Amino acid sequence: MGAANRLAExxxxxxxxxxxxGEANIERILDAxxxxxxxxxxxxxxxxxxxxxxxxxxxxxxxYFRTKADLYLAVLRRTLDMWLVPLAEMDTQSDPVAALTGxxxxxxEYARDFPEASRLFAMEVMxxxxxxxxxLENDLKRLVxxxxxxxxxxxxxxxxxxxxxxxxLFLIWATTQHYADFAAQVKALTGQSLDxxxxxxxxxxxxxxxVLGRS
Amino acid sequence: MGAANRLAExxxxxxxxxxxxGEANIERILDAxxxxxxxxxxxxxxxxxxxxxxxxxxxxxxxYFRTKADLYLAVLRRTLDMWLVPLAEMDTQSDPVAALTGxxxxxxEYARDFPEASRLFAMEVMxxxxxxxxxLENDLKRLVxxxxxxxxxxxxxxxxxxxxxxxxLFLIWATTQHYADFAAQVKALTGQSLDxxxxxxxxxxxxxxxVLGRS
DNA sequence: GTCTATAAGCGGATAGAC
DNA sequence: GTCTATCCGCTTATAGAC
Numbered sequence: 001m002g003a004a005n006r007l008a009e010x011x012x013x014x015x016x017x018x019x020x021x022g023e024a025n026i027e028r029i030l031d032a033x034x035x036x037x038x039x040x041x042x043x044x045x046x047x048x049x050x051x052x053x054x055x056x057x058x059x060x061x062x063x064y065f066r067t068k069a070d071l072y073l074a075v076l077r078r079t080l081d082m083w084l085v086p087l088a089e090m091d092t093q094s095d096p097v098a099a100l101t102g103x104x105x106x107x108x109e110y111a112r113d114f115p116e117a118s119r120l121f122a123m124e125v126m127x128x129x130x131x132x133x134x135x136l137e138n139d140l141k142r143l144v145x146x147x148x149x150x151x152x153x154x155x156x157x158x159x160x161x162x163x164x165x166x167x168x169l170f171l172i173w174a175t176t177q178h179y180a181d182f183a184a185q186v187k188a189l190t191g192q193s194l195d196x197x198x199x200x201x202x203x204x205x206x207x208x209x210x211v212l213g214r215s
Numbered sequence: 216m217g218a219a220n221r222l223a224e225x226x227x228x229x230x231x232x233x234x235x236x237g238e239a240n241i242e243r244i245l246d247a248x249x250x251x252x253x254x255x256x257x258x259x260x261x262x263x264x265x266x267x268x269x270x271x272x273x274x275x276x277x278x279y280f281r282t283k284a285d286l287y288l289a290v291l292r293r294t295l296d297m298w299l300v301p302l303a304e305m306d307t308q309s310d311p312v313a314a315l316t317g318x319x320x321x322x323x324e325y326a327r328d329f330p331e332a333s334r335l336f337a338m339e340v341m342x343x344x345x346x347x348x349x350x351l352e353n354d355l356k357r358l359v360x361x362x363x364x365x366x367x368x369x370x371x372x373x374x375x376x377x378x379x380x381x382x383x384l385f386l387i388w389a390t391t392q393h394y395a396d397f398a399a400q401v402k403a404l405t406g407q408s409l410d411x412x413x414x415x416x417x418x419x420x421x422x423x424x425x426v427l428g429r430s
Numbered sequence: 431g432t433c434t435a436t437a438a439g440c441g442g443a444t445a446g447a448c
Numbered sequence: 449g450t451c452t453a454t455c456c457g458c459t460t461a462t463a464g465a466c
Contacts, residue, residue: 056450058443059444122337122341136403163421164421178389181340188356206382210425210426213428263459
């Protein structure tokens with residue numbers, strides 16, 4: 001996973017990064033920024049709000065990240081790193097049903113545990129992915145192509161219902177991330193969320209039925 | 216559909232609405248506003264950009280909609296009106312497979328023809344639906360409950376694979392709207408979009424396989 | 431109804447003390 | 449490294465002529 005690793009290093013473009021307290025601050029700033037950017041988008045996010053949430057002053061935040069755009073970029077990179085892990089790790093050795101079951105389960109756990117990361121990523125893509133489009137076209141595309149080939153093999157062997165593998169991946173992403181991105185709607189309609197174990201199980205079974213063609 | 220109709224009237228809160236040219240302007244403003252809000256979000260949208268796209272000056276736009284928030288509200292209402300139509304119209308008389316096939320197809324056509332409306336709606340929900348949450352909890356919830364009951368009947372009769380009807384609806388929304396909301400990612404990975412008839416067919420078949428359990 | 435000019439305020443970024 | 453105070457551009461919204 002070239003992109004993910006390549007992106008991880010430059011958390012703090014503005015300084016040497018040698019201090020202890022500074023590194024802890026950077027983590028808190030990135031956490032705060034994720035929450036605010038995911039809620040209000042890049043334009044709507046206020047540096048004051050991020051700084052307050054991170055427990056420092058606005059000029060002090062700007063000491064670590066010179067501009068709002070720098071901060072947004074850092075958050076996006078850190079998020080993408082994490083976001084691509086499940087697909088990269090999808091078990092290619094074990095049997096198809098177990099591998100896909102594990103992948104769907106992992107994706108739902110991510111949607112439950114990191115809904116803000118999901119929404120940040122969604123907002124970036126909905127804007128036309130101005131920052132991420134190169135990574136999507138190169139690294140993610142390579143990964144998807146290899147996984148699609150694997151899925152096609154499994155379909156040939158009769159382990160999965162035959163369908164276009166790319167669209168199967170889109171279906172898994174769309175359905176699992178829906179519970180994070182549209183959590184407000186899901187909550188309004190059902191009163192529940194993935195935090196309820198029973199609801200998590202319902203969602204998991206529904207997605208797996210669609211993916212595997214059977215429970 | 217109480218909500219949808221109830222929302223339609225107050226396109227132009229600021230004035231009498233008697234003039235001919237004025238009504239045409241309002242339509243052009245709403246079209247322009249949809250495009251800009253869907254791309255940049257509420258905070259990122261610039262009134263200048265909307266006015267220019269609509270072909271009039273910024274103060275003139277503000278003659279029709281007193282504030283940016285009024286304009287956003289009007290666009291959202293008009294969009295929701297349209298957005299709920301397919302579910303409301305899902306044919307309850309014809310046989311289950313035909314009704315669901317028609318619904319999926321219609322939703323995909325909407326995703327193809329009105330991707331900006333899909334993204335505007337998605338952004339509002341991702342923000343926690345501050346404007347729409349009452350409508351989601353009341354009108355949409357009623358509609359969903361009735362449709363879920365219908366789907367449960369069809370499952371009881373053996374026409375559809377048994378699964379939680381609510382999650383089946385979420386799956387249909389998530390998968391179809393994915394091709395609009397994540398169009399940039401789909402394009403980066405496949406080079407295609409729903410505008411390509413072949414790709415539209417692939418997507419449709421993939422979704423229908425998941426919904427019906429067979430092609 | 432439509433415009434030009436302008437007011438008013440917000441928010442990103444900087445200066446400089448500690 | 450962290451703060452207070454402040455600058456300055458940008459954007460919404462208004463005033464008022466046509």
